[in-house]
Every structure is written in structure tokens, then in C-alpha cells.
Amino acid sequence: MTVVPDDDLMTLICDICGDSLRATACVLPDAEVVWTLVSEHGWSGSPFATGPHRCPHCSLRPTSQGATVSCSDHGPGGILAIDHLDDVTVVAATGDIDLEAGDTLRSALRHAAEMGGHVVVDLSRVHLIDSTGLGLLVRAHQDARGRGATLSLAAPSRFIRTVLHTMRLDGTFPIFESRADALAHLSQDASVSGTRV
Secondary structure, three states: OOEEEEEEEEEEEEEOOOOEEEOOOHHHHHHHEEEEHHOOOEEEEEOOOOOOOHHHHHHHEEEEOOOOOOOOOOOOOEEEEEEEOOOEEEEEEEEEEOOOHHHHHHHHHHHHHHHHEEEEEEEEEEEEOOHHHHHHHHHHHHHHHHHOEEEEEEEOOOHHHHHHHOOOOOOOOEEEOOHHHHHHHHHHHHHHHHHOO
């Protein structure tokens, strides 16, 4: 482990230089998730206690291949694409779904609701989600259910699955390994009920 818990404090250890930071962190019910400790202090790496984690200095150091070791998957969230496939709208999100990306996701989910039918949120390019993003997904799920439709999540990362489980939301949404699996499931349900997807 590169995060060592000790009562109310946690020690974060850089996997490159060995530098450490001892601080309090927002403790979630799942002790494996330590993203708040990592992000609040400018570190990069895994949102999980098992690492790897890099201090701010090492996050910017070049590797032997000339690239930096910081995680390029993180960054401003946005919408990669919105696809309309018969009775399903697929919203493909990207980056971090947080307070900054909230308006973009809210607009995309509102557009999907206006199209009617089912909604699939493709999370394959999303690395992190915070309470803002979770709240938007829950509201969109409730809206879809009120319209007699389903909002499904496709390809969430291990971190997002853990956050959903920790917040007891993993049973709220149908969750699929991939966008194709979600569309196949909705298509199968439609053929059973006699509607077209």
C-alpha cells in the first residue's frame, strides 16, 4: 500500500521518490478510496490506497520515454458525443465529472430526456466522478423512470464502481461492461415488450 491509515491521519507515500505526506482525509465508507487525500494535496495517480501515487514534483518528471508520469486521463470533463440510436440516446462523457463539468453533463442529459426513450451514459473515458456528477446521474435516472424509460451506465471504471458502491448507488442504475452490452440489453428488452430500439 502507498497510503497507510493511522486513526484519523493517513500517510501518502510517493512511489517514485519516497517522499511522504501525513494528513487527514475525507474518509469514505470504503477505505480503499483515497482520492480526496491524493487530489487535495496536488498528488497524482490512483484513487485507491494501493497506488501508485506520485508527489507534485514527481508528477511532472519525465519518464525514460520522454512523457510525464502524471495521469493524462484526468482533466476537465465534457461530452465526447451524443448519439441517437432509434429509442436510445447515448451520452459519451469524458474527463472528470465534477463541479466544473456539471453544466455540460446536465445539458447533455436534458437533451437526452427531450429525445425521449432510454439513455445510456458511456463512462469509458471518465476517470473520476464527484457528488455533483452523481447527483446529476441520480436526477436523470429518476426523470427517465418517470417517463417509463431506463438510464443505464456503460463501462464505469473501477474507481467509479467503487464510488457507486460506497454511496449505495450501484443498485440504482443498470450497469454494463460496455456500451454495446447496454444497447444489446435494451434491444432485447424492447423485442420482448414489442417496441423497437
